Amino acid sequence: MMLLKKLIGTPIGAILLLASVAWCQVTITPDDPNIQYFGRVNFSNPQKPVFDWEGVYFKAVFEGTSCGVKFEDQGTNYFDIFIDGALWANTGPIAGNVTYTGVQGLSNSTHTILVSRRSETNNGTGTAFAGFVLDSGSSLAIPPARPIRRMEFVGDSITAGYGAEAVSTEAYTNAKTNAYLTYAALTARNFNAEYSLIARSGRGMIRNNGELGPVSAQPMPSYYEQTQVRVSSNNWDFAASQADAVLITLGTNDFSGNSSYWPDKTTFETAYIQFVQKVRVKYPAAHIFCTSFSTMKSTCTLYIEEVANLFISSGDARVHYASMEYTLISPDDIGSGHPNASGHIKMANALIPIVAAATGWSSGVDTSSPSAVAAVRDGAGADVDYVQATTFSTQLSANWDSSVDAESGIAKYWYGIGTAPGSINILAWADNGTSTAATKTGLTLSAGTTYYFSVKAENGSGLQSPATNSNGQYYAAPASTTTPVVPPVTPSTATIKAEIRAYPNPSNDISAANPVRFRAGGSIIKEAGIYTVSGRLIRTLSGTGAEVSELVWDGKNAYGQKVGRG
Incomplete structure (x- = not known):
């Protein structure tokens, strides 16, 4: 089992580069089939899908040197933008109709962009995504296959990432929330799973934080069926997005504050049982984890364990009790009174082996390389043995078979060009995204020389296959x-x-x-x-x-x- 020890790509500071008009010449609309969405998104208007749950993210593979992201928002939300798997910038607050223009100066090849919502919604009706803006003549490429699993986390401010980027007792601001850094997101990525966070600060299973009584009017389960937090319609399509695992992490707020307002055993356990039953109806085959944090009151953890055991004893073998044991050290692991990024890593390290043992899932951290490309063909179609100088004087093409990686999938292909098999003296390794064809222009070719393409695949963990070489294309002089x-x-x-x-x-x-x-x-x-x-x-x-x-x-x-x- 690989435990998470270091968080790579933690944002250092907010970078805000926004424009009120598009700055490139090609707009890719949100309904493009090559855009992948993760989490709960309202597609009632396909040209402007709206979302307001923290942690919603979307990604695409694009061609060119730049990529703009068009938003419409109320001005209180923040986003992380990743390019080719590395954090590029965090941006926000988004106010009005704007285009983020900070992704520029890339190599003229294919790249992957991932946009992740960091923050909870405090007002308004959500963020609308209005499309990508690319270089003139550029387009989206076919993306890699979606992750092999889907996980859903139902929780409170901890699951939402409240204070994940704060330091010790630093006052809370929405800019310090980051769902991408939570134990939930870390755990999901460890198992190569897409994830959805259904979480609101201050909410409990039956009682919300600070309320003067054991039962609240709108505890967390009352939001569970909603596509959007702030739109009360219970319209999420569970059948179309079946989860493989649901982790319920509620209880902290139920037993917060004055103990005279805490729910009693029957009240809390009845509410918890009813919620598990609802989840089971929505996801008949999912693993359901009744989860306790080490920071919860012992009364709460006891009740949660009893609920889990009730379902287990009744024959539901896919209900589990998950007791997360970890120690948060102040100030290193605390931000705004909550776990910060360091604390969330400790939480994920505690949760990962529990989920693995219950589900039989192996760690999503792939340790094996993808298969080598079976064949590389010179030319744009069937294999060619030569190109005529009068036809193509500055370019060479190749195409190849797809590689396979059952654990983390194929993230991209690399290709190089040389004058001997395996050599890349003409073109060093170039990122080709997920496309299995490449045409390199701007070359200076020598008549009477044979050129060879070399191709290797890279999986989701960054491991690469051995290179496969073409049999060469002879660059003939004009007839x-x-x-x-x-x-x-x-x-x-x-x-x-x-x-x-x-x-x-x-x-x-x-x-x-x-x-x-x-x-x-x-x-x-x-x-x-x-x-x-x-x-x-x-x-x-x-x-x-x-x-x-x-x-x-x-x-x-x-x-x-x-x-x-x-």
Whole structure:
């Protein structure tokens, strides 16, 4: 089991680069099928999908050097933007109709963008995503397959990421909330699962924080069926997005403050049982975890365990009790009175082995490389052996078979170009995103040279496959109308006067199984040279230790590589 020890990519400071108008020439609308959405999103208007649960995220693979993100918001929400798996910036608060323009200066290739909502909704009706803005002529590529699992977390401010970026007793602000850094998001990513956070600060299973009584009018379960926090319609489509695991992490607020207002055993357990039953109806096959934090009151953890055992004893083998045991040290692990990013790592480390043991899931941290690409074909379609200088003078193309990685999926392909198999002396490794075809322009090609593509796959954990090489494409000089000057071949004995013939002639597919045979009408052949139409010697044929009357050519050059026409 790999435990999380270090958080990579924690934002250092907010970066806000916003414009009121689009700055690129191509707008990709939100209904583009190559955009992937995760979490609860309202698509009643496909051109402006709206969301307000913290932790909602969306991603896409784009071409070009820049990418803008169009938002419409009330001005209180914050977002993290990741490019190619690394944090690029955090931005906000988003106010009005704006385009984030900070993603610029990338290499002119394919890139992955992920936009994650950091904050809870405190007012308004949510954030509308209005599309991406790309370089002129650019588009979205087909994204990698979605994660193999789906996890849902139902909780309070801890699950929402309240204070995740705060330090010790630093006063809370919405800018310090970050759902991406929570134990929930960390746990989900560990198991290669997409996730949805259904959490609100101050809410409990039956009693909310600070209320003067054991039962509140709107505890957390009252929001559970809503697509949006602040839109009361209970309209989330559970059937279309079945969770593989649901983790219920409520109870902290029920037993906060003056104990005279705490719910009694029957009140709390009845509410908890009813909620588990509701979750089971929504997700018939899901693992349901009745979860306690080490920071909860002992009374609360006892009641939660009793509820879990009730379902287990009644025969529901997919209900589990998860007791998270960890120690938060102040001030290192605390922010605004809640776990900060360091504290959430400790919580995830406590939860991951519990989930693994109950579900049988292996860690999503992939430790094996993806499969090597089976074949790389020169050209844009079927394999070609040569390109004519008059047709393509500055570009080369290749395409290849897809690689496979069952654990973390294929995140991207890399390709390089060289003048020998495996060499990348012409083009160093270039990120090709998830596309299995590439055309490199702006090259300076030399006539009479064979160029080779090398391709390797990278999985979701950053591990790469061995490189697979193409068999080469010969860059031929422009077709000549004159007979090439061929250097003479001087035999070691008297010059052979006999006429040399080639069989079959013509031959469309020269190979070891279908070679070209050179004969001299019964005379002895000591040696023969194979030349291109431009006069370049590519292979010398000779007898194998004896004088022969026939030499055989399998269509390959002196390096054992198949050559094309020309």
